[in-house]
Amino acid sequence: MKCRQCKKDLSVWLDGELPEPTAAEVQAHVESCPRCAAARDQLLVLSETMEQLPQLQASAGFDAAFRKKLQDARRRERLAAGQEPRRRFWRLPVLVGAAATVCGAAVVLLLVRAPGLPADPSAMELANHLELLQNYDVISNLDALENFELVEQLDRLTEGDR
Numbered sequence: 001m002k003c004r005q006c007k008k009d010l011s012v013w014l015d016g017e018l019p020e021p022t023a024a025e026v027q028a029h030v031e032s033c034p035r036c037a038a039a040r041d042q043l044l045v046l047s048e049t050m051e052q053l054p055q056l057q058a059s060a061g062f063d064a065a066f067r068k069k070l071q072d073a074r075r076r077e078r079l080a081a082g083q084e085p086r087r088r089f090w091r092l093p094v095l096v097g098a099a100a101t102v103c104g105a106a107v108v109l110l111l112v113r114a115p116g117l118p119a120d121p122s123a124m125e126l127a128n129h130l131e132l133l134q135n136y137d138v139i140s141n142l143d144a145l146e147n148f149e150l151v152e153q154l155d156r157l158t159e160g161d162r
Contacts, residue, residue, distance in 0.1 A: 001025045003035060007036065010036070010043060013107065
């Protein structure tokens with residue numbers, strides 16, 4: 001094993017996470033190479049020093065405060081670069097205006113009946129069957145159909161397909 005590969009695997013080997021054949025190669029190399037043995041010793045000292053450091057816990061509001069400071073720093077960078085800050089104040093009036101327009105249109109449609117529309121619900125039966133509207137020309141000229149038996153057979157066939 002070469003020193004370069006040994007130094008790559010050294011930390012993983014010390015943590016005991018290196019596969020056995022490779023771990024044996026690293027150990028044999030470290031025992032025969034003074035530079036890699038010195039690197040191992042430095043890693044061991046570093047690991048012991050890190051374990052002696054006190055464990056720090058972030059305060060409850062750290063994350064929110066950090067994000068706020070980061071946003072403020074980005075805003076200052078944009079201003080320093082001459083970029084205009086994003087202005088979002090227009091959204092509320094536009095949304096309120098759109099909602100008022102929709103509500104007004106709904107009220108008008110509910111209160112004002114278009115001329116020519118029948119008032120009783122039974123006359124609106126055709127609207128409930130929109131597929132009939134597609135064939136309105138045929139329905140309005142039923143007398144033009146000559147062979148009603150053929151139409152009935154077609155209806156039975158199409159009902160069987162559904």
